Amino acid sequence: MEAIERVLSELPQEIVTMDQDIVSAYTTDFRRQYAGTTSAVLRPRNVEEVQKIVRACAANHVGLVPQGGNTSYCTAATPSDRGDELVLSLERMNRVREIDAANLSLTTDAGIVLSELQQAASDADLMLPLALGSQQSCRIGGNLSTNAGGINVVRYGMARDLVLGLEVVLPDGTLYSELSPLRKNNSGYDVKQLFLGAEGTLGIITGVSLKLVRKHRQTVTAFLAIKEIASVASLLAQAQIQTGEAVTSFEYISDSSLQLLLQSKPNLRRPLQEASDHYVLLEVATASPVLDLEGAVSLLLAELFESGLITDGTIAASEQQRADFWHLRENIPEAEVHHGGSVKHDIAVRTSRLASFVERATEVVQDTTQDAVLSIYGHVGDGNVHFNVVPPASADRALFKRRFEAEISPKIYDIAYEMGGTFSAEYGIGRVKLELLTAYGAKGKVELMRTLKDALDPSDIMNPGKVVPKR
Ligand SMILES: Cc1cc2nc3c(=O)[nH]c(=O)nc-3n(C[C@H](O)[C@H](O)[C@H](O)COP(=O)(O)OP(=O)(O)OC[C@H]3O[C@@H](n4cnc5c(N)ncnc54)[C@H](O)[C@@H]3O)c2cc1C
Structure with a gap:
């Protein structure tokens, strides 16, 4: 842990929190599936402080876990249980930098809570069409890093579709800044796409320019x-x-x-x-x-x-x-949690194949267990269905979930895969779906991801152990 001490000694003490009563809120995920540990949470106030933190971590080979609202459904925003990583929360970087009403755009720090950003757009008589159940807690940097979906995708697309420009601190501490709200900009590779949906494994998003739309009347x-x-x-x-x-x-x-x-x-x-x-x-x-x-x-x-x-x-x-x-x-x-939680499958197939997926997957579950409750719902306008299985009240829930995930879930994923669908429609990979990505990822994709990760983050300090399966 000497490396961590060296990092902390190089940082302004106002941005370091070591009080474990406070720190513990950042180390357990929203669904309480995973409890990590860290000696400190870092809460920078500006881009320069983010750069300082990243440089110190890179020099000392210390892993850094970016965190927004910590509402990830795949434990992507929590540190490992080894205590060898630091958490970087963007929560103090929460300023709307500019709203250009005529250009239908907004530029903001990445740490602002989504509902506050929606309110800022609404105050300008415009609308940010990104909306999801966790919007009172999640932060826009987290939404971009998970390429969040939500309830308006059928009309406005995923978070990625709303991004015009991006500002990112790279794993060596340098800044990539293309924070321009231009609607047309074909000047070279569209490199910002790399960081959208990367779950913090390629850099830390510090700012974004977003598309707005006219407010609904x-x-x-x-x-x-x-x-x-x-x-x-x-x-x-x-x-x-x-x-x-x-x-x-x-x-x-x-x-x-x-x-x-x-x-x-x-x-x-x-x-x-x-x-x-x-x-x-x-x-x-x-x-x-x-x-x-x-x-x-x-x-x-x-x-x-x-x-x-x-x-x-x-x-x-x-x-x-x-x-x-x-x-x-x-x-x-929340109702599923009330009933002891569920085995979740965040599936997407083409809308034209959705009914067939649900019928086939239902048969698989019913062939195995008659007492479990199938909780099926979701943003089906995008072909996304949450195909969840709530264990019977009489069952040992933890055992049921473990067995189901090991024996039945693969059959459900196989059906989605055969139908050209995905095992991760909107929640991402985090640390819990690495094996699924290896099994069901598109041809050549995992290798390409490793190549990109190695090129940008050769010391693997950015959210280690998430998204990119080990060789
Ligand atoms: C009740 C509820 C409803 C939900 N509904 C939906 C839904 O409809 N659609 C949907 O897509 N998701 C949904 N989610 C999941 C979750 O809210 C989203 O994934 C959300 O986008 C995560 O944002 P966050 O700020 O909480 O990110 P976090 O959980 O803090 O982080 C998520 C990932 O992004 C990384 N990260 C965070 N900030 C940054 C940054 N600034 N730079 C680089 N990396 C960063 C983290 O390291 C982590 O890998 C829901 C969750 C809950 C609890």
Whole structure:
């Protein structure tokens, strides 16, 4: 640990926190799956201090774990349990640097909390379309480093699609700064893409220029009961056509997920009178104050009902009712925790193959266990489904999860793989999916990743042990 002491002695003491009561909040991940340890958390106030930290770590070969809001679902932001790494939190670098309303862009420090950034855009009468369940805690640097998805991807794309420019401290402490909010810039390789989704393994993102969009003036939210999951693709197509591509969110909720939620929070109510096996939460929005969006959605629902694609549906009559619909969708992960947690599979396939994936994977689970609860939900407008398995109440949960992950999960991943899908739609690799990346990564990809990692971070100080499988 002498190396760590040398690093700490080179840094301004105001940015070093060694009090273990404070430090422990940075060493355990959000889902409490992994508890690491470190002697200090570093909280720089500006880019120069980040550079100073990285240079000191590089000189002393000390691993550095960048951290935003620590909401990673794959324990990517926590240090190892060996105590040989330091945590670098971006939380003090939380200043919006510039909003250019005419250019529809915003430039900010990477440590700002996502909901605060959304508010800054809204104050300028614009909108940042990145939105996810953890937005009160996650920070934009973390969102970029995980290439976060969320509820608006069907219309606005992943975090990567919103990035115009980036500022990164590289593993040797030098600065790559292309913080320009230009919409067109074909000057050489688009190197910023390397750092988006890299989970802190290639450098520390300190600033970003993001695209904004016009603020929505009308939003219509509907909760629909659908007869079968096979109809989601045509339902999405019809909704996009009827509303002039105004669909911002298209979320699937299985009745079993809804039931888990209603059991965990008995004060909540079903939004529709009759229960159905499948539901869709549909949201459409426009910046136009004059288009008749509600009329378009009412017509859509009537047509969907007539064609048998939906069996019931309701449009939120107030902002409160809209919030209630979203509350149901966003609290499913918490309901799973209430029931002892779940084995998670963050799958994406083409939307056209989604129903077939769910049917085949369901059969695999039901052939193995009749008592486990299948909690299936997700951003299906992007082909992303959270195919989660909640152990039976009577089971030894930890044992069930271990066995399931070892014996059944590979069969589920095999199905996704055969269908051209992925085992990691939006949560990333972290330290928990390294083996899956080796097994299911695209041809040549892991080798190329190793080449890039070796070239940029030859001493492997940037978030060691994550994302890039060892040779
Ligand atoms: C309730 C809940 C709902 C969620 N919903 C979604 C969802 O809908 N879609 C989705 O994609 N994810 C979702 N997530 C997962 C998580 O919130 C996202 O992955 C989020 O983008 C992580 O941001 P963070 O600031 O918490 O990053 P952290 O967890 O702190 O870090 C994530 C990774 O990025 C690295 N990192 C962090 N900051 C930087 C930086 N400045 N420079 C370089 N590397 C950095 C870390 O080392 C780590 O590898 C959800 C999580 C929760 C708890």
